[in-house]
Amino acid sequence: MNKTKQLLLTASLLAAATAAFAQSPDDAVVARGRYLVENVVGCADCHSARNQRGEIIPAQHLMGAPLPFAPTVPMPAWAAVSTPIVGLPGYTDEQAVTLFTKGLKPDGNMPRPPMPQFRLTEEDARAVVAYLRSLKK
Ligand code: HEC
Numbered sequence: 001m002n003k004t005k006q007l008l009l010t011a012s013l014l015a016a017a018t019a020a021f022a023q024s025p026d027d028a029v030v031a032r033g034r035y036l037v038e039n040v041v042g043c044a045d046c047h048s049a050r051n052q053r054g055e056i057i058p059a060q061h062l063m064g065a066p067l068p069f070a071p072t073v074p075m076p077a078w079a080a081v082s083t084p085i086v087g088l089p090g091y092t093d094e095q096a097v098t099l100f101t102k103g104l105k106p107d108g109n110m111p112r113p114p115m116p117q118f119r120l121t122e123e124d125a126r127a128v129v130a131y132l133r134s135l136k137k
Helices: 003-021 025-041 093-102 122-134
Strands: none
Touching: 025 122, 093 122
């Protein structure tokens, strides 16, 4: 193989590899959000219903549920039921980003415990929003 052919082959292989790995920026943001929601923060621990063996019911993933645990000390504000978060109903993107970066709802209050008061970076918060919106049926 001469030098030119070799170069052409390398160039076309590179082009093929780039095409195979090409992701739109949106896909990358949704993937980041999926990783945070499913693998890091564990929103499903509280926001997904479970069967009698304690396993998350796939069809009810992130659709809100009675919490599978209770506080060990009295907590009057305790929310025994989590809200559905598939598609983030009732929240604009900016309101949701505030919830995940400052831990505040649109009315300025914190959600009731045990919903954590999240302090994600804005970038991570936007990724979480993009992922939850992408789940909307
Ligand atoms: C330890 C349990 C727990 C975890 C983990 C958790 N949540 Fe929650 N979340 C709750 C509970 C309980 C509520 C209901 C709070 C209330 O009624 O005030 C709630 C409420 C919410 C709300 C609605 C807030 C409102 O009342 O307007 C959103 C949106 C939300 N959670 C998103 C998330 C996301 C996204 C994650 C993961 C990044 C997450 N939550 C992780 C327990 C949890």
